[in-house]
Amino acid sequence: MEERWRSLDPYQPPPEDRPWYVARPTGQGVRLSEAIQAGFGGGRIALTGPAGVGKSTEILNAARSVGEGWFALPVLIDQLAHVPSIDPPTLILALSVTVARMSSATANARKLLLSIVGAPPVSVGLLEPLNASLSALGIVPGHRQWGAAPREASIPEMMDAFDQLLREARGVRRSVLLVDGLEKAGAQARPMADLLADLAERTSSFVTIVLGSDMVTGPHAHAVVSRYKIMELSPIMVEGDGPVAQAGLRFMREIFARRTGEDAELQPLREVVDRAARFSGGVPRLFLQLLQDAMGYAQIASRTLPDLTDLRDAVRDQNDNMRLLLTRGDLERIRGALGTDGTELEADHRGRYLTQGLLLARRVEGRVELVAHPLLRPLLEERAG
Amino acid sequence: MKLRPGFDGALRAHLVHQPSPILIITYADGAELEGILEDIAIQLGVSARFRCHSQLETALASPDEVAALVVKMAEQEETIDRLDAIRDRLRDRRAPLILLVPRGGAAMRRLRTADYLQSWVRGRILDREVKDAVNLDAAREDFVATTGLTPERWLERWRAGDLPDDPENNQLATESLFLVQGAE
Numbered sequence: 153m154e155e156r157w158r159s160l161d162p163y164q165p166p167p168e169d170r171p172w173y174v175a176r177p178t179g180q181g182v183r184l185s186e187a188i189q190a191g192f193g194g195g196r197i198a199l200t201g202p203a204g205v206g207k208s209t210e211i212l213n214a215a216r217s218v219g220e221g222w223f224a225l226p227v228l229i230d231q232l233a234h235v236p237s238i239d240p241p242t243l244i245l246a247l248s249v250t251v252a253r254m255s256s257a258t259a260n261a262r263k264l265l266l267s268i269v270g271a272p273p274v275s276v277g278l279l280e281p282l283n284a285s286l287s288a289l290g291i292v293p294g295h296r297q298w299g300a301a302p303r304e305a306s307i308p309e310m311m312d313a314f315d316q317l318l319r320e321a322r323g324v325r326r327s328v329l330l331v332d333g334l335e336k337a338g339a340q341a342r343p344m345a346d347l348l349a350d351l352a353e354r355t356s357s358f359v360t361i362v363l364g365s366d367m368v369t370g371p372h373a374h375a376v377v378s379r380y381k382i383m384e385l386s387p388i389m390v391e392g393d394g395p396v397a398q399a400g401l402r403f404m405r406e407i408f409a410r411r412t413g414e415d416a417e418l419q420p421l422r423e424v425v426d427r428a429a430r431f432s433g434g435v436p437r438l439f440l441q442l443l444q445d446a447m448g449y450a451q452i453a454s455r456t457l458p459d460l461t462d463l464r465d466a467v468r469d470q471n472d473n474m475r476l477l478l479t480r481g482d483l484e485r486i487r488g489a490l491g492t493d494g495t496e497l498e499a500d501h502r503g504r505y506l507t508q509g510l511l512l513a514r515r516v517e518g519r520v521e522l523v524a525h526p527l528l529r530p531l532l533e534e535r536a537g
Numbered sequence: 538m539k540l541r542p543g544f545d546g547a548l549r550a551h552l553v554h555q556p557s558p559i560l561i562i563t564y565a566d567g568a569e570l571e572g573i574l575e576d577i578a579i580q581l582g583v584s585a586r587f588r589c590h591s592q593l594e595t596a597l598a599s600p601d602e603v604a605a606l607v608v609k610m611a612e613q614e615e616t617i618d619r620l621d622a623i624r625d626r627l628r629d630r631r632a633p634l635i636l637l638v639p640r641g642g643a644a645m646r647r648l649r650t651a652d653y654l655q656s657w658v659r660g661r662i663l664d665r666e667v668k669d670a671v672n673l674d675a676a677r678e679d680f681v682a683t684t685g686l687t688p689e690r691w692l693e694r695w696r697a698g699d700l701p702d703d704p705e706n707n708q709l710a711t712e713s714l715f716l717v718q719g720a721e
Contacts, residue, residue, distance in 0.1 A: 157555065158555065158556075160555075163557075163558055163627070163628050163657060164628055203652060203653055203655075203656030204656050208625075228625065230622065230623065230624070230625050230626070231625055231626055234622055234623065235622055236618070236622050333625065335653070336621065336622055336624070336653055364652070437656065438656075441659075441660055442660075444555045444557075445550065445551070445555065445660055445661075447554070447555050448549075448550030448551060448554040448555035449542060449546070449550050451550065451554040451555070452542060452546050452549055452550055452554065461679075461683075464679075465542060466660065469547065469660040469661070470659060470660040472662075472664070472667050472668075473658075473659045473660055473661075473662045474659070476645065476662060476664070476667075477645075477648060477649050477655060477659070477662075478649070479649050479650075504650065504652065507652045508652050508655060508656065509656070
């Protein structure tokens, strides 16, 4: 039992060898694989939404299910490079290494990759995982320029080599670049998004990137919005008793059931699972975290399944930590933004509150309205009183 | 009905029963830090592999081993920034990385804006002062919500023999005594 609950693993998107992916309920956000197949946004999509809402899950599922006529290239950029200081050569190298690994690095692919590694100088110190990937392909990084500063002039050469590499790997199929992790790149996110749009054009590929909420709103969003169609992945609606919330709860129960093998429809477990879903505000990772923590507390009390008191303990841990992590003025600003679309908030604050999931964006009668996360509500009432 | 688990209970839940890739524990001074390291060793038991580190890179190097990282004062913010950027590499850990940082210090302040790391550690930041603070009002509310009686009234009925002598009521008797004595 304990082991089964360990497979809740809130930190892993559904693994390839298990049927863990659950499609989002109809009408609750576009499913990425379908959006790509439909050519949504002319093939350039920027996926955004709060942490834990399922962006990485959608990216991985799109890579697996986009169809036979496609060569999908999923790149977890933050697992290959240090993203806050990522630069164009490192990004192109990361994409190239991923292509080479997926196409089993034929002799020609290896030659092309060597031309990429050898030609431009790539900043050193950011690349231990990339180095390991190159070594796994039998390629020793070029020692001549390794460590020197990047030269802009070398970028077109790298893009050409990547284009050749990708063409060889995909054959007659269409290609889609699925780049996850760019939201952690800070100031580098926008230039990298630009570079990826250029690369997509150069290689006649579709591209989907993951960006933080702060990148697609506010005064500097134009650069991204002009090149990408923004696709917001919202938390699942689980509040209320209407059919939309019921579909949301079924979705959350199904995620839980697929991961643990438990029957989420059986009482009294169902009540715990449904309450965890409501406390999570419809954010799947938080939902799994709450259930995992509740199970930890149940085990302390020698119970085989958590009850509502265990869930209460898990919720209180979240509340305690929220108190620790709020900065001065957060509660007042959040209170002032409730029920509005948040445009009155400073862009930095709005981006942080949405990314951290303190504020949730809901679409009500065609307009966006901000609501407080359910776990934050007691704190808002406490401080207001 | 049960009283809320304190620091040791929470540590056991997050470290042993349902371990996460990363936990954060705060401390005030060297004595408290030493006590926390002892608690970790006790909860893990003798068979678990557990090592203390002062460098992030060495702490990350052994994903199968519980690694307690006592973050140096000069590296508090940098460590949070780095973990925020490489968060997803922690997915491969099969034993937790435990970050030990000063209560209310620079690491905790930086964590407030570390959006991506925060979404993993929220609910897993253990602070002995918070966890072991006895909130009698909250405990009393929980008791009333669970039993429908105040602790004093429940104890009266228990002493009068009106309630069954079963394990659950024995537990409630302990808790009602605790709450009644705490209120005096």
